Amino acid sequence: MKKILLAQCTSILILTAWLSMICNVQAAEIQVLAGGAMTGPLKELGAKFETETGNKLVFRFGTTPELNKLVTSGGPFDLAIVPREVFNDASAKALVVAGPSTT
Secondary structure (H helix, E strand, O other), rough: OHHHHHHHHHHHHHHHHHHHOOOOOOOOEEEEEEEHHHHHHHHHHHHHHEEEEHOOEEEEEEEEEEEEHHHHHHOOOOOOOOHHHHHHHHHHHOOOOOOOOOO
C-alpha cells in the first residue's frame, strides 16, 4: 500500500513539474495540501523535486476535517493529495477534482 501511495505521489509531482515547465520558465511555489499520513513520503519526494526542478513545494498537512476547512476556506492550493473522506463534504468535493486513488 505504501509503495502504491509513493508511486502515485511521484507521478503527481512529475506531472506538476512537467506542467510548470510548459506554463512558466520561472521557478514556482507550489502549494500542496495533503493528509498527515503522507508527511514522510511527500517531504522525501519534495526535496528531490525541488532540487531537480528549482520549484518550491509548500506543504500543508492535516486531518480530514482540517483539509476540508483548508479547501473550503478559499485559500490557495495547486495540488491536493487527500483521503477519500474529503469528498464526503459537498463543499470540498466541488473544489477538488478527483484523480487516481488507491483501493
